[in-house]
Amino acid sequence: MVERGLDGFFEVFLRKKSAFFDKKALQSSYIPETIPHREEQIKQIANILAPSLKGDKTSNILLYGKTGTGKTLTIKYTTKKLMEVAERENIPLKILYINCKLKRSTDTEYRLIAQLARELGKAIPPTGLPTEEVYRAFFKALGRQKQNHIIILDEIDQLVSKAGDNALYNLTRINEDTESQISLVGISNDIMFVDNLDPRVRSSLSEEEIVFPPYNAVQIQAILRQRAEQAFNKDVLGNGVVEKCAAYAARDHGDARRALELLRVAGEIAGRKSADKITTEFVDEAEQKIDRDRIIDAVVTQPKQYHLVLYSIISLRPGRKGNIFTGEVYELYKSLCGKTGTSVLTQRRISDIISEFDMIGIVNAKVISKGRYGRTREISLEIPEEILPRVKAILEDTIRV
DNA sequence: CCTCCACCGGAAAGCCGGGTCA
DNA sequence: TGACCCGGCTTTCCGGTGGAGG
Numbered sequence: 459m460v461e462r463g464l465d466g467f468f469e470v471f472l473r474k475k476s477a478f479f480d481k482k483a484l485q486s487s488y489i490p491e492t493i494p495h496r497e498e499q500i501k502q503i504a505n506i507l508a509p510s511l512k513g514d515k516t517s518n519i520l521l522y523g524k525t526g527t528g529k530t531l532t533i534k535y536t537t538k539k540l541m542e543v544a545e546r547e548n549i550p551l552k553i554l555y556i557n558c559k560l561k562r563s564t565d566t567e568y569r570l571i572a573q574l575a576r577e578l579g580k581a582i583p584p585t586g587l588p589t590e591e592v593y594r595a596f597f598k599a600l601g602r603q604k605q606n607h608i609i610i611l612d613e614i615d616q617l618v619s620k621a622g623d624n625a626l627y628n629l630t631r632i633n634e635d636t637e638s639q640i641s642l643v644g645i646s647n648d649i650m651f652v653d654n655l656d657p658r659v660r661s662s663l664s665e666e667e668i669v670f671p672p673y674n675a676v677q678i679q680a681i682l683r684q685r686a687e688q689a690f691n692k693d694v695l696g697n698g699v700v701e702k703c704a705a706y707a708a709r710d711h712g713d714a715r716r717a718l719e720l721l722r723v724a725g726e727i728a729g730r731k732s733a734d735k736i737t738t739e740f741v742d743e744a745e746q747k748i749d750r751d752r753i754i755d756a757v758v759t760q761p762k763q764y765h766l767v768l769y770s771i772i773s774l775r776p777g778r779k780g781n782i783f784t785g786e787v788y789e790l791y792k793s794l795c796g797k798t799g800t801s802v803l804t805q806r807r808i809s810d811i812i813s814e815f816d817m818i819g820i821v822n823a824k825v826i827s828k829g830r831y832g833r834t835r836e837i838s839l840e841i842p843e844e845i846l847p848r849v850k851a852i853l854e855d856t857i858r859v
Numbered sequence: 860c861c862t863c864c865a866c867c868g869g870a871a872a873g874c875c876g877g878g879t880c881a
Numbered sequence: 882t883g884a885c886c887c888g889g890c891t892t893t894c895c896g897g898t899g900g901a902g903g
Binding site: 583584585586587588591783784785805806809810813825827828829830831832833834835 | 862863864865866867868877878879880
Binding site for chain 1: 885886888891892893899900902903
């Protein structure tokens with residue numbers, strides 16, 4: 459019975475024509491053959507990196523620009539082309555791409571250097587060794603091969619804010635005592651991040667700076683059209699869909715990644731509903747879905763203590779004219795801990811947890827002064843009403859143990 | 860204009876679990 | 882096995898501080 463029904467399901471699934479032709483083209487890892495509106499940046503990067511083909515050291519570069527302005531894509535595209543030539547001509551050149559934001563993999567000094575060493579073929583344990591030791595292994599791996607290395611550090615601002623600039627300092631000085639050359643390419647969302655860098659690191663790192671301005675709506679449309687052509691079958695894209703995605707993405711700042719995600723999710727929704735066309739309504743749905751998924755996901759992945767704090771905030775919310783303050787949250791949190799038999803954290807820590815909620819956007823917490831009655835954070839929920847019950851259920855689930 | 864509340868938020872240190880190495 | 886190392890989480894300590902109310 460059941461099996462037969464399932465067979466039917468798969469059959470229908472198989473027959474159903476998919477709105478997608480090549481979903482890859484809408485994913486952020488996809489590197490298209492041309493990159494619209496980044497010709498200038500590509501040319502600059504190419505100029506700077508070209509000497510590496512002749513075995514010369516190239517200047518270090520910093521790439522700036524907000525999220526979704528094509529920094530990562532552009533550098534990957536350019537270095538890919540560079541690498542193709544190097545391989546064809548048998549030129550020793552190595553390109554290491556590191557995303558410093560990847561949690562638990564490259565967000566500390568130890569892990570960054572360990573990862574670099576690994577890319578050069580050295581096995582480094584994930585922990586246990588003194589950092590010194592890891593550096594030695596990395597240097598050795600470098601020196602052994604007489605060749606140029608281009609090290610791309612994506613989200614370099616994250617690295618600096620979490621791990622400091624020690625690693626960068628050491629990396630920028632390597633060229634002094636090793637056979638092989640290394641050039642650094644830093645990618646950052648934050649233009650100001652160089653300010654808290656050691657001056658020596660700063661000057662060395664930013665020998666060249668390239669800025670990626672936000673795309674405007676028209677440019678994003680061009681990008682979407684290019685990708686959509688690859689991704690979708692003919693005629694499934696309804697009128698105004700591209701425009702709408704572009705408009706949404708351009709609203710705050712020209713984030714092409716967001717636009718592509720909108721388009722992809724809209725397509726997925728259309729596909730799931732077996733619609734034969736992607737219409738602008740699906741774009742609206744996609745926007746909501748992305749938003750909600752983000753929040754749900756953010757909540758689910760939090761540990762128990764965080765759930766207790768969030769639950770306290772939610773419980774304090776109903777029927778409040780004003781907002782919620784840290785002190786009240788802490789009081790409720792404490793009693794909740796008592797009821798559930800959880801160890802109680804200090805208010806200092808809870809304060810930090812609330813800040814973290816603020817940062818990921820499920821709560822809004824502003825420091826205000828109540829004058830005579832002290833200074834505190836004014837907290838309000840940022841979770842849409844529609845998914846609040848679901849969030850609450852998730853929280854209750856983990857709390858009652 | 861001064862006070863003083865109820866926290867904020869930086870710095871440093873401790874604890875713990877995961878690991879290496881000889 | 883014991884000495885050491887790293888990193889995440891937490892506590893401890895403590896110097897601020899915006900502004901209502903005196």
